[in-house]
Structure formats: structure tokens, C-alpha cells
Amino acid sequence: MAESLILVTDAGLYCPIGDFYIDPWFPVPRAVVTHAHADHLRWGCGSYLISADGLHVTRARLSDDAAIQTAAYGEAVLLNGVRVSLHPAGHILGSAQVRVEYGGQVWVITGDYKTEIDATCAPFELVRCHTFVTESTFGLPIYRWQPQRTIFDDIDSWWRANRDAGRASVIYGYALGKAQRIIAGVDPTIGGIYTHGAVERINRAYRESGVQLPATTYAAAAGKRDWGGSLIVAPPSANGTPWLRRFGNLSTAFASGWMSIRGARRRRAVDRGFALSDHLDWDNLMRVIDGTGAESVWVTHGYTAVVTRWLTERGIDARIVTTRYEGEAIEAAESVESDELTDPVIAPPASDGIAGIAGDL
Amino acid sequence: MKQFAALYAALDSTTRTNEKVAELTRYFAAASADDAAWALYFLSGRRIKGLINSRKLHTWAIEGAGIPEWLFGECYDAVGDIAETIALLLPPPDLTDDRTLTQWVEAHLLPLRRQDEAGQRESMRDAWRRLDGTARFVWNKLITGGFRVGVSQLLIVRSIAEVSGADRAAVAGRLMGEWSPSADFWHMLTAREGTERAPSQPYPFFLAHALSSDAGAAAIEAALGDRALWQVEWKWDGIRSQVIRRAGQTFIWSRGEELVTERFPELAAAAERLPDGTVLDGEILPWDATIDTVMPFAQLQRRIGRKTLGKKILSEVPVIVVVYDLLEESGVDVRNLPLHQRRTRLESLLHDLDDPRLRPSPIVSEPNWDALAVERAQARATGVEGLMIKRLDSPFGVGRTRGDWWKWKIEPLTVDAVLIYAQRGSGKRASLYTDYTFGVWDENGVLVPFAKAYSGLTDEEIGRVDAFIRRNTQEKFGPVRTVKPELVFELAFEGIQRSARHKSGIAVRFPRILRWRTDKRIEDADSLATIRALLPPETT
Numbered sequence: 001m002a003e004s005l006i007l008v009t010d011a012g013l014y015c016p017i018g019d020f021y022i023d024p025w026f027p028v029p030r031a032v033v034t035h036a037h038a039d040h041l042r043w044g045c046g047s048y049l050i051s052a053d054g055l056h057v058t059r060a061r062l063s064d065d066a067a068i069q070t071a072a073y074g075e076a077v078l079l080n081g082v083r084v085s086l087h088p089a090g091h092i093l094g095s096a097q098v099r100v101e102y103g104g105q106v107w108v109i110t111g112d113y114k115t116e117i118d119a120t121c122a123p124f125e126l127v128r129c130h131t132f133v134t135e136s137t138f139g140l141p142i143y144r145w146q147p148q149r150t151i152f153d154d155i156d157s158w159w160r161a162n163r164d165a166g167r168a169s170v171i172y173g174y175a176l177g178k179a180q181r182i183i184a185g186v187d188p189t190i191g192g193i194y195t196h197g198a199v200e201r202i203n204r205a206y207r208e209s210g211v212q213l214p215a216t217t218y219a220a221a222a223g224k225r226d227w228g229g230s231l232i233v234a235p236p237s238a239n240g241t242p243w244l245r246r247f248g249n250l251s252t253a254f255a256s257g258w259m260s261i262r263g264a265r266r267r268r269a270v271d272r273g274f275a276l277s278d279h280l281d282w283d284n285l286m287r288v289i290d291g292t293g294a295e296s297v298w299v300t301h302g303y304t305a306v307v308t309r310w311l312t313e314r315g316i317d318a319r320i321v322t323t324r325y326e327g328e329a330i331e332a333a334e335s336v337e338s339d340e341l342t343d344p345v346i347a348p349p350a351s352d353g354i355a356g357i358a359g360d361l
Numbered sequence: 362m363k364q365f366a367a368l369y370a371a372l373d374s375t376t377r378t379n380e381k382v383a384e385l386t387r388y389f390a391a392a393s394a395d396d397a398a399w400a401l402y403f404l405s406g407r408r409i410k411g412l413i414n415s416r417k418l419h420t421w422a423i424e425g426a427g428i429p430e431w432l433f434g435e436c437y438d439a440v441g442d443i444a445e446t447i448a449l450l451l452p453p454p455d456l457t458d459d460r461t462l463t464q465w466v467e468a469h470l471l472p473l474r475r476q477d478e479a480g481q482r483e484s485m486r487d488a489w490r491r492l493d494g495t496a497r498f499v500w501n502k503l504i505t506g507g508f509r510v511g512v513s514q515l516l517i518v519r520s521i522a523e524v525s526g527a528d529r530a531a532v533a534g535r536l537m538g539e540w541s542p543s544a545d546f547w548h549m550l551t552a553r554e555g556t557e558r559a560p561s562q563p564y565p566f567f568l569a570h571a572l573s574s575d576a577g578a579a580a581i582e583a584a585l586g587d588r589a590l591w592q593v594e595w596k597w598d599g600i601r602s603q604v605i606r607r608a609g610q611t612f613i614w615s616r617g618e619e620l621v622t623e624r625f626p627e628l629a630a631a632a633e634r635l636p637d638g639t640v641l642d643g644e645i646l647p648w649d650a651t652i653d654t655v656m657p658f659a660q661l662q663r664r665i666g667r668k669t670l671g672k673k674i675l676s677e678v679p680v681i682v683v684v685y686d687l688l689e690e691s692g693v694d695v696r697n698l699p700l701h702q703r704r705t706r707l708e709s710l711l712h713d714l715d716d717p718r719l720r721p722s723p724i725v726s727e728p729n730w731d732a733l734a735v736e737r738a739q740a741r742a743t744g745v746e747g748l749m750i751k752r753l754d755s756p757f758g759v760g761r762t763r764g765d766w767w768k769w770k771i772e773p774l775t776v777d778a779v780l781i782y783a784q785r786g787s788g789k790r791a792s793l794y795t796d797y798t799f800g801v802w803d804e805n806g807v808l809v810p811f812a813k814a815y816s817g818l819t820d821e822e823i824g825r826v827d828a829f830i831r832r833n834t835q836e837k838f839g840p841v842r843t844v845k846p847e848l849v850f851e852l853a854f855e856g857i858q859r860s861a862r863h864k865s866g867i868a869v870r871f872p873r874i875l876r877w878r879t880d881k882r883i884e885d886a887d888s889l890a891t892i893r894a895l896l897p898p899e900t901t
Contacts, residue, residue: 141428142436142449260449262373262498263441263792267820272374306435313429 005082005105006133008321013109013133015100018082020049022098022109025323032084034111035095036061036176049077051086053122054094056205057176073122089113090124091278092177093206099127108292109133112301114280115288116148119184120177120211132294133321137279138257139303145257145281151274152185158253158272159190163229168250172270175235176202177278180213182233182255188214194227195219196234196243197339219246220339239270243339257281289316364388365400365462366496372510381512385520394544395463401550402542405517408506412473413481415443415505421482422447425489438840441787444501451489451497458491470503515760525551533759537618538562560608564640564688564696565759566601566616569749569766574773578734581769585730585750592700592753593725593733595745596768597683598658598856598870599646600665604628604682604719606635607692613645621645624664625680631718638692639710642757643684643722650679650717655744657858659868683722684711685749686757696757703757740771742897746855747771773853774869774895776801777878777886780848781808783830784841786815794830794842795823797874799852801865802888808846809889811865812854817874826877849881850874857895865889867896 006022007014013022020030027044034040036050036058047067050058055070062068071077073096076085086096091112100107108129115124155171162169173179175198183193183203193216195203200218207213219232227247236254238244252270257277259265265273280288289297289311299307300321311318371384385404389397423433428450440446460468469488473481485504492500502508518536522529527550535550538561572581585591601616611632613622622629625645635641647656647664660678667674687707688696695703704721711721725748727733737748747770755765778799786795796815800808818826826848833845853875860868867889878885 140436140439141426141432142440142446144449144453261440261792262445263787265374267793269820271376303435306432310432 005102006107018079020079032098051094051096056208060205087125087127088122093121105130107131114278115284120180126291128293131296132292133298136299136302136304136307139307141282143281151276155274156187159231162251163191166228168227168230168247170232170250171253172236173255175199179233180206183213191229194230194232198235199233362462362465366499369499370495381516382520386523389524394547396461398542398547399462399466403508412504426450439792444505445498447501448498454490454493456491527551527553533565561612563603563614567758568761569768570763572767572769574770578730582730588729592751594722594749596747596749597644598746599644602645604632604641606632606639631716640689641684642686643682645680647678648681659858681718685722699754701753775851775853778852779846779883779886782841783844794827809865812869812872814872814874846883849878849886851876851878
């Protein structure tokens with residue numbers, strides 16, 4: 001039997017015929033990258049192939065001299081005769097599933113994805129394939145998302161109640177993706193929206209990419225003011241830091257799929273948890289797997305053992321792909337993000353090679 | 362039910378005391394008297410016992426969700442709470458329901474006690490189809506118990522007093538002991554004028570604040586001032602309780618507000634000779650009469666654990682009450698008399714009674730703090746936990762109010778031990794590895810399990826230990842992981858006993874993690890031999 005089109009190597013998923021890696025864990029000569037979160041976009045690769053939509057956000061996270069090639073969604077690129085195309089994953093701006101075709105075999109590697117419509121990025125596209133490599137961050141049937149309108153209504157009510165009580169509202173979400181989705185989803189007539197530097201940097205990249213966001217102000221540039229009634233959007237690493245002092249009386253919230261579990265909400269030590277996720281829930285995961293028509297499913301990033309067993313019991317050929325990141329480690333170390341606007345480069349890998357873990361934080 | 366679920370969600374989503382009181386107040390003000398009474402019943406941690414065991418709930422939930430057993434187990438591991446797991450797993454409701462809390466309790470909850478299994482199953486599945494999100498979770502909690510939402514009795518009392526204008530102390534008193542949730546009870550509870558008390562009703566317990574266990578005599582003197590203003594007693598390690606003799610009946614309450622009269626027949630017999638209208642505060646202790654010494658707490662646990670008390674256990678573990686205080690005398694509430702007056706009356710009462718099973722708590726008479734510090738240092742040998750320091754003119758207050766009563770505990774024993782097993786926590790710590798088993802070296806150079814501990818690390822440390830465990834798991838046995846021995850922790854505990862039930866031959870009381878010894882290697886951890894040296898001499 002011929003060698004598999006995609007292999008799992010010490011540096012991640014690798015296509016030997018095309019000689020490229022997908023979301024490699026270490027610097028490699030050629031990387032095809034699904035999206036710009038730190039556990040997928042590795043610093044120091046020879047060249048990067050990403051979606052055209054992701055150019056500005058990826059630039060915001062790599063050094064200026066990084067060799068970046070882009071492809072529009074659906075556009076085919078030949079790498080050593082292997083046909084590679086990128087398809088919307090609906091996770092964050094520019095996120096892509098990687099479709100790899102060679103000798104009549106089609107593979108799709110999802111990266112992170114969600115099926116719910118997101119105002120800040122292109123909607124997920126279902127791509128048929130023979131082998132489907134899927135994430136499984138929320139691969140347990142306890143995860144069943146509420147429609148996002150319900151969640152945004154909850155966020156708006158919380159913000160409004162804080163405003164009426166003269167308090168600032170600080171909401172934490174991952175600086176790339178979640179923060180912009182929050183900003184685009186809340187009701188901007190409630191009050192002013194302010195940002196942490198890590199969020200504002202990405203807002204700029206989103207706006208440069210043509211994504212419409214309500215007006216936001218970089219909080220550090222807003223000077224001394226009464227913060228009552230404001231919404232402040234910040235990365236989770238800002239929680240409990242002196243940076244918060246300037247806002248006076250405030251209420252805190254965290255937007256993440258993990259917040260659907262009471263224990264996780266309480267552990268976060270925030271006032272409110274909103275279960276707003278950029279990954280798909282159990283029901284949709286099963287629907288997508290079914291929809292791809294895949295004969296084999298490789299499960300990675302998350303509840304790999306659970307999803308694999310569930311699929312196997314249903315007669316689907318499924319296997320676990322181990323990553324360097326144990327997806328269930330939901331409290332994984334978060335990189336502390338600088339509030340500076342002029343700090344666009346992610347740090348070179350720390351000694352263990354992990355510059356920061358994104359996930360659905 | 363919707364309003365009650367909304368109250369639960371509101372209480373659960375804030376850590377601010379004032380907001381909790383405001384939410385409670387809003388709920389009580391809007392609720393009917395019977396709903397308010399039931400809400401209070403559940404919020405104060407009470408439950409209807411013996412409804413459905415969680416094993417059955419689990420089975421029916423699996424049927425309802427259409428998933429295999431193993432997947433339910435995985436979900437439970439991630440959630441850490443059976444009621445919440447079920448609420449999340451079941452499909453969304455397809456019926457609506459506007460019934461009140463009381464209607465739900467009367468139509469669904471109480472009948473469960475009389476129904477056969479098929480009826481219970483039907484009732485639960487019907488409820489699950491009618492309740493969504495938080496309401497479904499709350500409903501499950503009413504059945505499984507463990508309904509905790511971070512409101513203390515104190516906050517509940519505050520909000521009831523606020524809603525009704527009734528006196529706080531009166532409300533607190535009326536809430537003690539046994540009551541049944543009803544509109545009548547709510548009216549009685551919120552009445553501004555005093556209402557009749559049931560003979561069984563205990564007083565709220567008065568609790569001491571802790572002085573730092575590493576504080577020395579000088580620090581105590583600085584904090585408490587003149588030694589002569591204070592009464593000092595031993596801090597006993599038993600069951601804090603109230604002994605009530607009223608209307609020709611005897612009631613013994615534990616601090617957990619559980620009626621334990623029948624568990625201690627010898628104490629009930631002794632209390633029968635108390636004058637009518639007497640309430641005593643004291644500590645139930647297992648007592649070895651032959652050497653007139655307290656026995657280890659583990660002995661008392663042997664008695665607590667039993668459903669029926671045979672002659673053997675009664676003779677092996679006899680109990681007494683060391684009486685701390687007199688709360689009611691000749692039917693009159695004397696809690697506001699100064700302590701020294703209550704003490705004089707107590708001593709005279711117990712002197713007249715002359716029963717070794719009810720004896721006054723001995724006074725520690727050392728004349729100054731330095732001498733007391735010396736006594737405290739030797740306290741472990743006497744089987745006590747430290748000293749109690751009470752202001753001589755203090756009333757018997759309510760709850761834990763600062764200033765009048767202090768406990769000055771013995772410094773804990775400490776041991777350096779190695780993390781060897783880990784298990785996920787539950788509740789707030791679900792999905793994180795936070796339940797640890799620690800080992801120490803035996804004679805053959807093997808790490809033997811020595812103690813389990815759950816608390817003592819910061820959230821940040823928990824995260825780091827969790828990550829270590831995930832990367833260094835050697836084997837998995839069900840929920841337990843064996844971990845590569847590498848991390849050393851300093852454990853503290855209050856007492857140490859021989860135990861045939863533990864592999865190490867040792868049982869420790871209140872073990873907890875004092876600090877993570879990142880400076881130590883596993884070779885530096887303690888050995889069983891050094892720990893055995895801490896054991897008290899064998900008594901038999």
C-alpha cells in the first residue's frame with residue numbers, strides 16, 4: 001500500500017509528497033497554517049501558506065520579514081504536484097480548513113472551526129473528503145451551545161445593569177477572534193467600548209482586512225475618566241492584574257465555551273461567564289463529520305479519546321492524533337499579553353517551544 | 362420554579378455579599394409565603410431525605426440522553442457534579458411549565474417518597490421535559506441534596522430581617538433546629554414580635570475566631586491585652602453540641618443542627634436529671650474513664666458511623682460532655698449575662714447534678730500569656746487542639762463575631778511527602794487534578810501512601826501541578842492517575858493516630874498542603890520511621 005498522504009511526525013502533520021507541514025509545532029521549511037492562534041501558527045518557519053483573509057492578523061503575529069504566501073478561499077495551490085486549497089473554517093478571521101488532494105485521495109484538516117455564523121469572518125464551508133482530521137475541543141455531549149443571539153442578549157443585559165449601577169464592565173476573551181466577535185455582537189448604543197492593547201492591535205488588523213467593527217478606543221489612551229457604563233474588552237491574562245485598577249468599580253465576565261460548566265465559571269473568579277465559543281459543540285461536530293462523507297476520521301485537539309471511541313462504536317474508522325497540546329487542559333498557561341499597541345510580534349518560542357496557548361480562551 | 366431558578370442563577374453569578382442579600386431580599390419580597398418558606402428550606406442546605414438515589418437518576422438520565430454509560434462517565438468527570446451533568450446532557454425541554462416552587466415540591470418532589478421506581482422514573486422524566494437550563498439543574502439538586510450556592514445562614518437571616526423588619530437575632534433563633542417549610546412557618550419567622558419557641562429549639566452557636574497558630578505569647582498579649590480579662594479553656598476535639606432539657610424532654614443537637622439525642626443514650630440519661638428549662642453548650646468527647654482522659658476522635662467516628670449502637674461499642678467508646686457554657690437557666694435565656702456569671706451558675710448547676718458525664722470544661726489557670734504558651738505547646742500530649750480564650754464579660758453571641766472569643770490552636774505537625782496519585786476534583790475544581798495522595802518512604806525505600814489532601818495551593822499552583830500530572834501520568838486506574846514521583850509538598854495536620862485501615866499504619870487528622878517544596882527532591886521527603894516518632898505512646 002502506498003504511503004499515507006499525510007503523516008503524523010514529531011513536528012506535527014506532514015505531507016511527504018508535497019513536503020509541507022500543516023500547523024507545525026516547530027519551525028519547519030514550509031508550513032501551511034490554518035489560523036493565527038499561537039498553538040497553530042509557529043514562529044520561525046521558512047515560509048507560510050495562509051488564507052488571503054488572514055494576512056493582516058498573521059502579519060500582526062509574525063516578524064516583518066516572515067515569508068507569507070496567501071491563497072483565496074477555494075483557490076488551488078500546487079505544492080510538488082499536491083493540490084492544496086484553503087476553505088473557510090468560521091473560527092476567526094482568515095481561519096481555514098486545509099484540503100489536500102493527490103492521486104484521487106482527498107484529506108481535509110480543519111484546524112479550529114465552528115459552524116455558527118460569525119459576523120467577523122467567512123462562514124464554515126463543509127468540504128467532502130476521504131479522510132477528515134478534526135479538532136474536538138468540546139467533544140462531549142454536555143456542550144450544547146445556546147444561539148449566539150441569546151448569549152449576546154445576556155452580555156448586553158449584564159453591561160446595561162452595570163452601567164445603571166455606575167460600574168464598568170470588563171469582559172475577557174481571547175485577544176484574536178473572540179474579542180472582535182464580542183465587539184461586533186454587543187449593542188454599541190449601551191455605552192463606549194474600550195480595549196486592552198492586545199485586543200486593539202488585532203482590531204486594527206481586522207479593520208485593515210475590511211471587517212466592520214463598532215468604534216473602539218484603546219483604554220490606555222483614553223486618559224482619566226469615569227469608566228462607569230463602559231465596556232472594556234481584554235484578554236483573559238489581564239484578570240487580577242494592576243491594569244484593572246484604573247477602571248474603579250467594575251464587574252468582570254469571561255466569554256468562552258468552558259463557561260457552560262459551573263465549576264469552570266467559579267474557578268475563573270469572574271462575576272459572570274458567557275458560554276460563547278469559537279468551536280463547535282457536540283451535535284454540530286457529529287453533523288459535520290457525517291456531512292464530510294469521510295471514510296476515516298482523525299481526531300485531535302481536545303476530547304480525542306471520547307470522540308474516537310464514540311465514532312468507532314458507530315462503525316467509523318477513527319483514530320487519535322496526539323498533539324503537543326492536551327486540549328482538555330483548559331486552564332493551560334496563557335501568555336501574558338502586553339498592553340502596548342506597538343508590540344506586534346509573538347515572542348520566539350520559550351524553552352519548551354510553547355509561545356502561548358490559544359485554544360478557546 | 363422559574364423565579365427560584367433565577368434566584369439561584371443570580372446568587373451563583375455574584376460573589377458580592379451585598380448583591381446576594383439584595384437578590385434574596387428581592388425574591389423573598391415577591392414570593393408567596395409558602396414559596397419563600399420552601400426557598401429558605403433549600404437555601405439553608407436542608408433537603409427532603411430518601412427521595413431517589415443518584416444511581417437511579419444516573420440510569421434514567423442515560424436513557425433520556427441516549428448515550429452509553431462510559432460517555433456519561435466522561436461527562437461527569439468534566440463537570441464534577443451529577444445534577445449538573447444530567448441537566449446538561451438531556452435534550453432541551455419540549456414542554457413549558459409555569460408552576461411555582463411550592464407546586465413543584467407538592468406535586469413532584471414529595472410524592473417521590475411514596476412512588477415505586479416506575480412512578481419515580483416517570484415523574485423525573487416528566488420534570489426534565491418541562492425544565493430548562495438552570496431550573497433543571499436546581500431541580501436535580503433539590504433531589505440529590507448538596508444544594509450550595511454560597512449564601513451563609515447569616516446572609517439569609519439578614520435578608521429576611523430586611524424584608525420583614527423582624528429583629529435579626531430573633532430570626533436567627535427561630536431558624537434553629539427543626540421546622541417544616543410552610544406559609545405558617547414563614548409568618549412566624551418574619552413576625553416582629555416574639556413567638557413561642559418549640560421545646561426542642563436550640564440557640565445559634567457562638568463561634569471563636571482563630572488566632573494565628575504561629576503567634577507567640579507576645580503577639581497574643583499585643584492582641585488581647587491583660588490576661589486577667591480572659592477565661593482560658595482547652596480546645597477539645599469532639600462534637601460541639603447543645604444539650605436541652607425542656608418540657609420534660611431531652612434534646613441533643615450537634616453544631617450541624619442535627620438532632621443526635623438517640624446516638625448518645627448515656628448523655629440523654631444524664632441530661633434527664635437537669636432541671637427543666639436548661640440549655641448547655643459543650644463538646645461531646647469519647648472518654649476513657651479508667652485513666653480519665655479523652656480518647657482519639659477516630660474512636661468517636663466509630664460511633665457516629667453506626668446506625669445501631671450495640672452494647673459493645675457503648676462500652677468501648679463511652680462519651681461525656683465537657684460543658685462550656687450555660688445558655689438557659691430555669692427557662693430564662695441567660696446568653697446576655699457576662700461569661701463569668703454564666704460560668705458561676707454553670708459550675709453550681711453541674712456541682713448539684715454531680716454526674717461525671719456532664720462536667721464543666723476545666724479552666725486553664727496559668728497566670729500569664731507566657732505560661733499559657735507553654736501549656737499550649739504541650740497540649741497535643743493531653744489530646745486537645747489548643748486553647749480557647751474568652752473574654753470574661755462576653756455574652757454568648759450569635760455566629761462568628763469578632764473580638765470576644767478566640768481559639769489559639771497548636772502549631773500543626775508537618776511532614777514532607779511526595780505526590781504519587783492524583784484524581785480530578787469536583788465542583789469548582791472539576792476537570793482539574795486537585796485531589797492528591799502523598800507518599801513517604803518506608804523501610805524498603807518504597808513510597809507508601811500516607812495522606813490525602815485537597816486544599817492549600819493557590820489557583821496558579823493548582824494549574825501548574827495539574828499540567829505536571831497530565832504530562833507525567835504513569836498509569837490510570839479509573840479516575841486515579843499514578844504520577845511520576847517528583848513533586849514534594851509540605852503537609853500539615855492536626856493529629857496523628859495508629860490505624861489498621863491505612864497501608865502506612867497511620868491516620869492523620871485534617872491533612873492539608875502547607876506549601877509546595879520546589880526546593881526539595883523526593884529523596885528529601887520524610888520516612889515512615891520519622892513520622893511514627895510523632896505518634897503518641899500506645900495506651901493499651
